[in-house]
Amino acid sequence: MATPVFTNGQPQPATSDCDVLIVGAGPAGLMLANWLSRFSQDVKTRILDKRGTKIFNGQADGLQCRTLEIFDSFDFGHRAWRESNHMLEICLWNPDKDGVIRRSDRIPDTIPGISRFQQVVLHQGRIERFFLDSIAKNSDIKVERATLPISFSFDESVSKNTEAYPITVTIQHLTEEEATPKQSATSQNGAGISDGLFRSNMTPDDTQELINLAQKSKHAGQTETIRAKFMVGCDGAHSWVRNQVGFTLKGESTDYIWGVLDIVPITDFPDIRMRCAIHSASQGSVMVIPRENKLVRLYIQLTTVQNAAGGAKFDRSTITPEVILASAQRIMAPYKLSYKYCDWWTAYQIGQRVGDSFSLHERVFLAGDAVHTHSPKAGQGMNVSMQDTYNLGWKLAHAVRGTHDLSVLKTYQSERRKIAQDLIDFDHKFSRLFSGRPAKDVLDEEGISMDEFKDAFVKGNMFASGIAVDYGSSMIVAKSGSSVEQGDGTDVSIQSGTTAAISKPELTKNISLGKRMPSVKVLNQADARPWHFQELLPSNGCWRLVLFAGDLTDKASLERLNRLGAHLGSKDSFINRYTPPGRPVDSLIEVLTVHSGKRAEFELLSLAEPFHPYTEQDGYDYWKVFVDDVSYHEGENKAYDFYGIDKERGCGVIIRPDQYVSWIGHVDDYENMDKFFSAFMKTPKATIRATNGLTNDTSTLR
DSSP, rough: OOOOOEETTTEEHHHHHHHEEEOOOOOOOOOHHHHHHHHTTTTOOEESSSSSSSOOOOOOOEEEEEEEHHHHHHOOOOHHHHHHHEEEEEEEEEEEESOOOOEEEEEEESSSOSSSSSEEEEOOHHHHHHHHHHHHHOOOOEEESEEEEEEEEEOOOGGTTTOOOOEEEEEOOOOOOHHSOOOOSOEETEEEBBBBBGGGGTTTOOHHHHHHHHHTTTTTTOOOEEEEEEEOOOOTOHHHHHHHOOOOOEEEEEEEEEEEEEEEEEEEEEETTSEEEOOOSSSSSEEEEOSSSSSSSEEEEEEEEOOGTTOOOOOOGOOOOOHHHHHHHHHHTTTTTEEEEEEEEEEEEEEEEEHHHHHHHHTTTOOGTTEEEOOTTTHHHHHHHHHHHHHHHHHHHHHTTTTTGGGGGGGHHHHHHHHHHHHHHHHHHHHHHHHSOOEEEEEOOSOOOOOHHHHHHHHHHHHHTTOOOOSSSSTTOOOOOOOHHHTOHHHHHHOTTTOOOOOOOGSSOOOTTTTTTOOEEEEETOOEEEEEEEEESSSSEEEEEEEEEETTTTTTHHHHHHHHHHHHHHHHHHHHHHTTTOOTTTTEEEEEEEOOOOOGGGGGGGSGGGGGGGOOOOOOTSEEEEEEOBBTTOOOOHHHHHHHHOTHHHOOEEEESSEEEEEEEOTHHHHHHHHHHTTTBOOOOSSSOOSSSOOOOGGGGG
């Protein structure tokens, strides 16, 4: 942080530069900072937050399968897995013919077999702690709390110059009092209960109020001017960044008001430790989410209000934990419900809105609630927000480092705006089905069919898991078809003058272009240890060329792979062409091999050196070649069968740094591999340091 300069006794703004400025240190902002911490020697990153502290309780809590896979790729998935409450079953409760709620069905909470993880719940404060620990472990990036941006300017004339700083932001440092959100005046046995209304969409934005307070305070002189190459607004639904760039959220709000309680319940309701969707005959609905540490979260339908067009707004001061509890008691009758301990509470109005744009000239970006809002009951808000910046982080890092063309950054809006719109469409239907009154019979046209609700719940499970994300054709996804039609309407096809790589997706049945790489166990060729394939894809910024080489005990298959190795090892190969000088050969594009022969009948060093790189300091790399074979203690995993790959023919797969599949082709199709990378990669800047920054750290595999 720069020190203020004083002229004639008056403070003047100090000026400093950074590559990426992140505004907002919630889950989306911390995910981005965590990504960039892996590039900290090459990418100078700052992250600001107007609040004085991180979240300690309440807020978002659901973690979906894909999010846990991402956490694991950053090496802290195990912490979330151990501390969280695991969600295994959903119970549906509906009114019988007499209007009494009964358990009508049970379904699995996570579709069996779609991931090595299942949905879990853990409060946002712990998730933020995992990020902060990971960032500290990998960099010196610190969250600059109680810090508020107060002015913004953008110089479009230099936005195409990768070395320029087109963004200028002035920031104001707040006092602790200014940075602390005002809690609602609620109490329980004389003790205050933490609430989340200050983050709710029912509370006005307090940014301008904070600016006014800061300018009046004795600390008003502590300002700083930051010049940045890129800026990302992760600052919530009332986003200051969004307002500065002139973008808007488009959509609608419903007339449904919901309350949320995090309590240790005292109840005779039999499924209180299961996720439940409860529809009463006439009193509304409740969703039950069992939490860690004996807690249970209840999403409780309160009432309806007139839409804005009707001229009335709901008086949020009338909402208290007691009001929310009373509504839950009516819905869950004849079962009893009370509590002695409430950890947190809030209220919100259901609405679905998506930003009209996600980026300004690929220099200023919006992510998370700053660019899409929806109801929380599908467990998507925090997950989709973090996956926004998981998509963006590696692209920004490679753009700053000069290894990727700036045009790659266009794919952020193309990919994530479409996902946001899909989420809004899903949430629009789901929230109305959840909030509607159950139909009394087939002639009740105003009521909601409970069969339709169950069907939506079951179908929505795949979408909600995050596994269904399917990115369209682009310069970094070699799909056939139009990138405009498969994305949000943005043209992200390869630039003119470049020949497109051709994929052959028919070579594998269960690896899909544009989707994340699924996982099954394979054995390390050198030491026979089994690994989940996703564990071989840590989030360190590397692209992966994965070669399913077939049976390498067959002489012809081995010769075929070694011919490819000669291309990969040549001085002008795409690997050597784009890897920054002085960096390890696997620091940008890593080659992994999975063969289908018998491990004991094949010798690792029979392969060409690019498949097990050699250095004078460490000798051969024994963590690049794997085999689909029977393990001593875990049996047979049948990776080739799982992926639907012919054991003789094999195939090649290119995987992005975020684990999504970019290209599928013949295992020895060097020409199309080269075409793929040449469409967006650049010869790296000579100024990239030779010994610092991005490295392919395989220490966790040893």
